Amino acid sequence: MTMQSVKANGIAINYEDRGPADGTPILLVNGYSSTMLSWPEELMDGLRDKGFRVIRYDNRDVGKSEKLKGLPQISDVAKAVREGREPAIPYRLADMAADGIGLLDALGIDRAHVMGISMGGMIVQRMAIHHPERLFSVTSIMSTTGNPDLPQASDEAMKALQAQPPSEEREDVIRHRMAGRRVYQSPAYPMSEEALYERCAREFDYMYYPEGAIRQYAAIVGDGSRVDELKQVRVPFLVIHGDADPLVPPPGGEDTAKSVPGAKHVVIEGMGHDLPVELCPQYVDLIATHARAAEQKAAAE
Numbered sequence: 001m002t003m004q005s006v007k008a009n010g011i012a013i014n015y016e017d018r019g020p021a022d023g024t025p026i027l028l029v030n031g032y033s034s035t036m037l038s039w040p041e042e043l044m045d046g047l048r049d050k051g052f053r054v055i056r057y058d059n060r061d062v063g064k065s066e067k068l069k070g071l072p073q074i075s076d077v078a079k080a081v082r083e084g085r086e087p088a089i090p091y092r093l094a095d096m097a098a099d100g101i102g103l104l105d106a107l108g109i110d111r112a113h114v115m116g117i118s119m120g121g122m123i124v125q126r127m128a129i130h131h132p133e134r135l136f137s138v139t140s141i142m143s144t145t146g147n148p149d150l151p152q153a154s155d156e157a158m159k160a161l162q163a164q165p166p167s168e169e170r171e172d173v174i175r176h177r178m179a180g181r182r183v184y185q186s187p188a189y190p191m192s193e194e195a196l197y198e199r200c201a202r203e204f205d206y207m208y209y210p211e212g213a214i215r216q217y218a219a220i221v222g223d224g225s226r227v228d229e230l231k232q233v234r235v236p237f238l239v240i241h242g243d244a245d246p247l248v249p250p251p252g253g254e255d256t257a258k259s260v261p262g263a264k265h266v267v268i269e270g271m272g273h274d275l276p277v278e279l280c281p282q283y284v285d286l287i288a289t290h291a292r293a294a295e296q297k298a299a300a301e
Contacts, residue, residue: 003064008102009095014064015057015103018044023053024136024295025109026287029100030056031118032220033213035063037203038117042277046284052113052291057103059096059123061212071211072218080222082148087222090215093119094223097126101134111298113291115139117275118248119220122146125256128237129229137236137294139287142245142273144252145259146225157184157246157273164210173208174200181274184247188270189278230259236294237263240286242271264290 005014016036026047030038036056044054058065070090080087100123104112113136116124121143128138144150153161160183165176177200178193185191191199237260241253250267257265266286271279 005064006103006106008100008106009098010102011060011066011068011099013057013060013066013099013103013106015055017107018048018054018056020048020051020053023048023051024291025055025104025107025112026052026291027100027104027112027114028054028056029114029116029120029123030059030062031116031120032216033062035203035206037063037206038275040275040277040280042280043275043283046280047287050284050288052288055103055107055112057100059120059216060091060099061215062209063207067209067212068215071214074214074218074221077218077221081224087218089218089222091219092222093122093126093219094130096123096219097130100124100127101131104134110134111136113137113139113287113294115141115287116143117141118143118273119216121256122220122223122226125226125230125233126223128233128235128260129226132233132235135235136298137238137291139238139240139290140253140256141240141275141283142242142248142253142271143239143256144248145227145230145255146223147227147255148225150251150255151249153248154246160184161247168208168210170201170204173204177203184245184273186242186270186272186274186276186279187244189276191276227255227259230256231261233260234262236290236297238286238290239263239265240268240283241266242268242273244270245273247273
């Protein structure tokens with residue numbers, strides 16, 4: 001794994017360009033508090049085999065990318081949004097979207113496919129809203145629109161997301177993360193204990209930085225609803241969601257697809273809030289078919 005760092009949107013962004021150099025770029029945008037390590041090798045290899053130039057990166061405030069400052073109170077952010085006021089937050093999802101576009105700039109890429117999971121789905125939605133000319137297509141996976149009227153996460157899933165480990169010792173953090181992932185994993189495709197431990201250990205050893213999660217969560221809450229803006233999007237859009245997602249319930253995917261004109265919506269049975277390796281061939285086929293159709297549409301314009 002060869003990683004590099006560049007200045008993008010004014011900050012240091014850590015990324016990996018897997019190539020092939022002559023493939024159409026596809027930028028992978030990871031979710032809340034997770035790093036680029038969240039992408040299954042089976043998914044990235046599958047996309048490369050389809051001829052895409054696979055690029056992944058750490059969002060700001062996680063992994064090896066630049067860390068910001070400020071510790072907002074999430075309750076204050078939510079209150080401001082409810083009251084229609086501008087929340088006092090260090091950055092917004094639009095800034096995180098500009099990071100990804102800045103990475104494309106740094107790599108000399110004019111136009112790319114983008115794919116995001118969970119918060120990453122929200123970020124690629126923002127890319128489509130603010131930078132449509134830079135995108136061939138968008139794939140939003142297990143994400144939502146910020147619509148406050150939608151069903152929220154289950155109590156158990158929200159508790160797992162917000163719970164803190166008993167200490168910051170390596171083993172405590174790993175076991176804590178394993179317990180959380182068990183709550184919102186795909187019920188039809190549970191990870192083995194060994195595989196889950198290995199994943200959580202690898203993420204901890206790569207970078208443990210809980211402070212960044214507070215600012216990212218504030219960016220999610222502070223973004224409010226994107227529904228009206230998504231209605232103006234004309235970029236080819238694919239929405240993938242699991243029917244067993246307790247963290248971002250299926251209506252989040254439905255609302256995303258309904259909001260973007262012409263969006264395609266695929267619901268996968270037994271999928272929760274993760275990317276099981278068993279489903280990677282299906283993801284690859286869906287994304288590749290969608291992306292190639294978008295390229296053909298762009299060539300005909």
